[in-house]
Amino acid sequence: MSERLETLKKARDRMIDDRDTHAKVLAAPFERDTAERARNKFVEIQALIDALDRAIAGENPVSR
Numbered sequence: 001m002s003e004r005l006e007t008l009k010k011a012r013d014r015m016i017d018d019r020d021t022h023a024k025v026l027a028a029p030f031e032r033d034t035a036e037r038a039r040n041k042f043v044e045i046q047a048l049i050d051a052l053d054r055a056i057a058g059e060n061p062v063s064r
Contacts, residue, residue, distance in 0.1 A: 005059045012052040019045045 022045065025038035 002059065005056065008052055008056050008059065012049060012056065015045050015049050015052065019049065 019042060022038045022042040025034060026042065
């Protein structure tokens with residue numbers, strides 16, 4: 001596995017951990033300010049995870 005691919009996968013794993021933290025806040029009893037911040041961060045992190053998934057896919061050669 002290339003160093004670049006390994007770095008992307010580590011970054012993705014870290015972002016999943018961060019996303020899980022915000023999901024726990026969203027699952028907790030509702031507090032408006034906290035929930036709004038957690039929701040915004042969750043969406044931002046999910047977009048980053050999606051981008052990392054595309055980058056990882058771009059590193060894998062297409063079989064023909």
